[in-house]
Amino acid sequence: MSLDKYVSFATKSFTLPDICIRIRSVLDNPRSSANDLGDLISLDSSLTAKVLRLANSSLFRFPSQVESVSKAINIIGGEALYNLVVAETANTAFKYFDTKLIDLDKHWFDSVYCGMVAKQLAKASNIRGSERFFVMGILQNLSELVIAKRSPELYKNYIEQDNDMLLGARQIHHFGFTFSNCSGTILESWKLPLVLYYPVMHANDMSRQAADSDIALLALASRVTSMQQNKKTDADIELFLEDIANNSGVNLDDVANAIEFADRETAKISMLIH
Template structure:
């Protein structure tokens, strides 16, 4: 099955919630105000509660409590708030593609872990809007669930392949594309912003890793996640390929700090969204 076929199946199985579409429209409308944005989210008490819990989590580490959507908008900004809504939506997307071939809780944990590592690295590098890296990390392997659900036999062969190649190399060999490439195309199809879907789509492209820091960070976070969760196969993985090293100015202390941060905070944040 082709990449585009999986993207079409994903579109049939899960549609981006209306609130995400409406928030994006407000943010893209120069005539809109912070009050318009707050009003959209506040009509949904459950979403409001989840967004506020995330705003007060280790994702932001604000010195004072963020107790209202209006304060969240003023403190973290509309784009960050949108990213939190997309992150909260991601859990619903994962559940809609549930398959017996994948332990969904484990898959979700590793997705959040990747997001936490990516955000920590972006913060270390002083990149503005670092919370978007959390969202990209979560969504990078979304398509693995889609593939496993709709091509169970092929996915089982992939799953049983114990060759310790980099994950994306095995994916190309079995499917002809990477899960990250397919996930990024799904995000594009959902009309998420370019800054979210483009790095995901190109996370495993060495040429793009070399030229784009966002892509390099996401690629590095993916390698760290693989190393930490499958040490038997990836314990000696090369974290800094030549291309990643060219775009990401981080040392092993930064890597260690990102791992420590993710080890401590992932379970808490995963449960906040779950």
């Protein structure tokens, strides 16, 4: 089955909640204000509670309590708030594509772990809007659930085949594309911003890792996650391929700090969104 058919299956099966589209519309309207955004989010009490819990979590580490959406907008900005809403939506999407072939709780935990590592690495390299890396890390392997649900037999062959091929190469061998490429294309079809879907779409593209720091950082976070969460198979994975090392802007100390942070905080954050 082609990538386009998996993307079509995903986008027809699950659509972004209206609140995501409306928030995006407010952010893209130069006439809109922070109050407009706050009023919109406040209409959904459950979403408001989750966003405030995330704003007060270790993701941001504010010195004082953030007790209102308006204060959250003033402190972290509208784009950061939008990214938190997308992260919350991701959990719903993961559940929608649940399949017996994948341990959903582990898949969600690993995805949040990747997001935590990616955010910390982005922060260490002084990239603006580091919270978007949290969202990208979470969404990078969304398509694995989509593929397993749509093509269970093909996915079973993929996970059961024991060989020495790198993960991305195995995915291309079995499906003709990588999971990150499929995930990024799904995000593009959902009309998420370019800064979210483009790095996900090309995370396994080595030539782009050398040219785009966002892609290099996301690829590094993915490798760190594989090394830490799949120690039986990926403990010896090479983290700093030449292109990633040259363009990520981080070093081994930054990676160690990101791992320490993710090891300590991922369970708390994943439960806040779950």
